[in-house]
Amino acid sequence: MAKIILTGDRPTGRLHIGHYVGSLRRRVELQDSGEFDRIFVMIADAQALTDNADNPEKVRANITEVALDYLAAGLDPEKTTIFVQSHVSELTELSFYYMNLVTVQRLQRNPTVKSEIKMRGFSDSEDGSDNKAGIPVGFFCYPISQAADITAFKATTVPVGEDQEPMIEQTREIVRKFNSTYAPVLVEPEILLPDNAACLRLPGTDGKAKMSKSLGNCIYLADDAQTVRAKVKGMFTDPEHLQVSDPGHVEGNTVFTYLDAFCRDEHFRKFGNCFQGRKESFLFHNLDEVKARYRAGGLGDAMLKNFLAEVLEDTLGPIRERRAKFAADIPAVMEMLRKGSAEAKAVAGQTLEEVKRAMKINYFE
Numbered sequence: 001m002a003k004i005i006l007t008g009d010r011p012t013g014r015l016h017i018g019h020y021v022g023s024l025r026r027r028v029e030l031q032d033s034g035e036f037d038r039i040f041v042m043i044a045d046a047q048a049l050t051d052n053a054d055n056p057e058k059v060r061a062n063i064t065e066v067a068l069d070y071l072a073a074g075l076d077p078e079k080t081t082i083f084v085q086s087h088v089s090e091l092t093e094l095s096f097y098y099m100n101l102v103t104v105q106r107l108q109r110n111p112t113v114k115s116e117i118k119m120r121g122f123s124d125s126e127d128g129s130d131n132k133a134g135i136p137v138g139f140f141c142y143p144i145s146q147a148a149d150i151t152a153f154k155a156t157t158v159p160v161g162e163d164q165e166p167m168i169e170q171t172r173e174i175v176r177k178f179n180s181t182y183a184p185v186l187v188e189p190e191i192l193l194p195d196n197a198a199c200l201r202l203p204g205t206d207g208k209a210k211m212s213k214s215l216g217n218c219i220y221l222a223d224d225a226q227t228v229r230a231k232v233k234g235m236f237t238d239p240e241h242l243q244v245s246d247p248g249h250v251e252g253n254t255v256f257t258y259l260d261a262f263c264r265d266e267h268f269r270k271f272g273n274c275f276q277g278r279k280e281s282f283l284f285h286n287l288d289e290v291k292a293r294y295r296a297g298g299l300g301d302a303m304l305k306n307f308l309a310e311v312l313e314d315t316l317g318p319i320r321e322r323r324a325k326f327a328a329d330i331p332a333v334m335e336m337l338r339k340g341s342a343e344a345k346a347v348a349g350q351t352l353e354e355v356k357r358a359m360k361i362n363y364f365e
């Protein structure tokens with residue numbers, strides 16, 4: 001069976017380094033591994049509109065931002081089909097048929113949808129007695145549309161963050177239900193989670209659980225070097241590490257979580273001078289040695305943050321340069337998306353035909 005990847009992002013903001021370590025970096029590795037027959041990466045604008053219906057300008061503006069972030073991170077349109085969800089109308093059509101295979105009760109149990117309803121302040125009372133805005137039906141159904149996204153391309157592998165696990169589980173249920181009710185047309189996908197705990201859910205610079213635009217705790221791929229440095233300087237560390245000589249905590253210390261996600265041994269050869277101060281000087285070869293020293297006491301946060309800033313710049317510098325290069329020719333980016341969307345449409349169209357045949361609604365064939 002062909003090995004096919006499908007994944008995507010909602011275009012509701014520029015992508016940040018949480019997206020990078022949580023998914024973008026992995027996608028580029030998968031793309032370059034040569035192990036997959038086809039790779040599709042989708043800008044999920046239709047899904048973004050399910051809770052941004054009154055803000056189409058925001059979604060529109062972020063189509064190019066996200067496309068630039070993809071190209072900057074190293075996705076290559078020669079190897080990966082990058083496309084826009086709303087321009088593959090087959091996905092909407094599939095969603096409508098899948099809706100018959102899912103109950104309202106099952107959707108209500110989806111933990112990610114549940115927590116998003118809370119986060120967005122939608123009402124969860126049946127009679128509207130809590131005076132909050134109700135849940136848009138489109139939003140409520142987006143896990144079904146996500147199943148359409150995945151199955152339209154017969155994806156076998158879906159690299160996503162752990163918050164997407166319930167979506168993949170629902171997709172698998174829909175596939176089983178469809179295949180047993182009609183005919184074995186659809187493919188059950190596997191989730192591919194980040195392999196490093198720090199990458200699974202990179203905290204915000206304030207140490208809060210997740211990087212999120214609304215919390216203002218993000219480092220964006222488009223941030224310039226100075227901005228990144230300033231954000232690192234202001235980062236949350238260990239509130240009990242008051243004196244340099246105090247023993248410090250590594251767990252729950254955001255600077256260390258970021259180092260876990262970004263730092264490689266070669267960075268100690270490149271940026272070892274960050275640990276050479278006037279008062280204290282250290283020679284480290286790897287992150288474990290730094291952690292041991294921090295726990296024992298004597299290693300200051302300023303040195304550590306200087307090092308982290310260098311490590312981040314080592315990864316983000318080249319991304320920023322590529323982004324600027326692509327941003328200089330937006331019409332070429334749009335043309336890439338247009339071509340990708342046409343390719344995706346052709347593939348999804350084939351699946352839709354098989355689906356209709358299986359459902360016996362191919363009356364005019």
Ligand code: TRP
Binds near residue numbers: 044047145150158164
């Ligand atoms: N829900 C995903 C997110 O919020 C975006 C998405 C839409 C997606 N359709 C998908 C991801 C299909 C993987 C597969 O990031």
